[in-house]
Amino acid sequence: MVVPRFWRERRHRYSLIGTRCPVCGTVYFPPRNVCPKCGRKSLGKMEEFQLSGKGKIYSYTIVHQNVLGYKYQKPYIMAIIETPEGPKITAQIVDIEPEEVHIGMPVRAVFRRITEDGKAGIIQYGYKFVPDWEELEK
Amino acid sequence: MVGIVTYGSYIPIYRIKSAEIARMWGDKPEHPEKGLNILEKSVPAYDEDAATIAVEALRNALRRKNIPGEKIGAIFVGSESHPYAVKPTASLIAEVIGAYRAHAADLEFACKAGTAAMQNVYAMVKAGMIEYGVAIGTDTSQGQPGDALDFSASAGGTAFIIGKDEVIAEINDTVSYVTDTPDFWRREGQRYPSHGGRFTGEPAYFKHIISAAKILMEKVGTKPEDYDYAVFHQPNGKFPYRVGKRLGFTKEQIKQGLLTPYIGNTYSGATPTGLSAILDVAKPGDRILAVSFGSGAGSDAFDITVTDEIENFNRDAAPKVWDMINRKKYIDYATYLKFRRMIVEVD
Missing domain, CATH: 2.40.50 (OB fold (Dihydrolipoamide Acetyltransferase, E2P))
Structure with missing residues (x-):
């Protein structure tokens, strides 16, 4: 894996930080920018979510x-x-x-x-x- | 009041018995057990290093009491086995806990880099520069195969968060003693350290620990009998009892924090992890003397009093040191070589 790609992914790889859709509450790991269930309603609204491990x-x-x-x-x-x-x-x-x-x-x-x-x-x-x-x- | 707000340790699960190392090198199996009082030592797994141990120790500290990353003002990581020669371990720790505004640096002073980290953080908290700081001692120490260090060099680490609020163990005072004594060293580019054999004892370990302990006890006005526990650097299982006896401490005061017979010498992790084992059982009012030793050579001494706050502190939220010592898997010497990356292959 090249250095920049690894660097971009470090937060979720180090600390199990995913995302949560504020519309339906579904948690995603690895993180997603859009909730596949809620589509454009979730766009730009996805929240960081730390898994318990x-x-x-x-x-x-x-x-x-x-x-x-x-x-x-x-x-x-x-x-x-x-x-x-x-x-x-x-x-x-x-x-x-x-x-x-x-x-x-x-x-x-x-x-x-x-x-x-x-x-x-x-x-x-x-x-x-x-x-x-x-x-x-x- | 400045002191320890939370603490956590990590010891890898793998162990190799001294008798197995002795078998490999044609020594009598009882030689390391009797000569060094080391029965077995911890071995890092193939995918563990000083940085992973530091992260696990710090996560155990945060399980006991969560301090948000934005409140952490300093991160100092003491080790002589930082994974990189150039690229800090401290920045990795900062990223893991989200402490992006921390003063961060790696420290190296043989086996006392962990306590040097504690002193730096203590000073910054006391000066009012930071609210909380992280001090870590961690190592996957190297020993030349077949050398006396092969029996002792092991892996483990401990993290302390030092602050002013809800302190569970107050650091009353700390002093150091340092001279240019080359008892143990590793030159740049060398894979394994060299040492002066018996020279590592009297002019190095004993002189520095005794000097630092005496300077501290004189400064704070204490005597050995004022302490409930004492932890000294533990390169083997014999020196701590011997130095304790010379200072006037009993075996009972030393026993709880003496881990080397079961996990070997965790170098920068040794004194901090011994202190961690004491905090696992300490009661309010207990007084602790902790004295590290780093070759080259120096000692840091701490006078610590456990506070009433320890009764409100959730010690059970993370594994205790002696529980981690007792949870183990034995490996043979060949597996040890594999885990420690000592097998040479064609590139």
Whole structure:
């Protein structure tokens, strides 16, 4: 990813900041400039909305054929996370083995390195998810 | 009253046992346990670094008490493993919490950069320049494979927000002691630090900690028995007890904040995380002495009193230090090399 594109997306990647339609209340992540349900009524009115970072695993897969830069993490878990605010987020699940993950598992967002542009390029940070240990131990 | 308004720590989940490192290098498994009093150490995951640890520690602090980004006037991040040689970690922290008007800078002073950050923020709050400031000590410290540091260099960090209102732990005073003592160093471009072996002890660790602690106790008029807790820099599990004994502190005063036997030396994170473990259990009126040590060499000493406000403070909103220490996953030496990016490949 080129530097300006990453820079433009840093707020939602760092802090899970999406948008909310003031007309119908739907929350979007990644952020949208227009609500697809309300169309022009929402134009220019979308509000920033911070997700809580909590969620549950809706579905997942184990990746054995890694994408570039993920060789040292394979096999790794990619999941769709259902958030209480509404949006479903695709993200990596870390700090857990593939055999331990399950649908419905409570997870929470953490701040991690996502990728880096070679040894001299920028490091891209963003969200991944880990098991929500406090919820699991309840 | 100027002091700690909220605090939070982060320790990665992965651990490697000293016995596993000893097995790799042909040492007796009991050698690091007996010689250094280090049973195991924390290891950052492949996608963790000093910046991610700093963010997680600060988020834990904000879970306990949310201070809006626009009220944060300063961010100082102490580390000797900043992810970039040129590009601040502090600006990343500012972006994460939306503190766009903060005075922000990275600090480096071996293992005492975290407490140096605390002193800077404390001074700015006391001077009335800022309302709140963030001080972080964070590291994913480097140790040459096979060296004594391989057993100790670990990962972790702690964030403090210092302010004047609703202070849970008042910083009564702070002093420093510094000399040009080259006990441990890393030259520009070198991957691993070098050290002076036994020279890191008497003229470095012990001289600076004892000097700073004595200067502080003389200044504020306290004696070791006036303190409920003491935390000293902890490069291994033995030095803190030894320096404490020489100053007149008991093992009981030191135990709660001595983490190195279970997570290794978190460098800039070490004294702040020991202090964090004490704040996890402290009661109103408890008095704490905290003394860091950074090679090269200097010590920062703090005299701290826990206030009644801690009773209203939501400590349970974020994981406590000893809970994070006890939540762990063991890895072998090969995985450790992979996580620490020590495997050399063709570019």
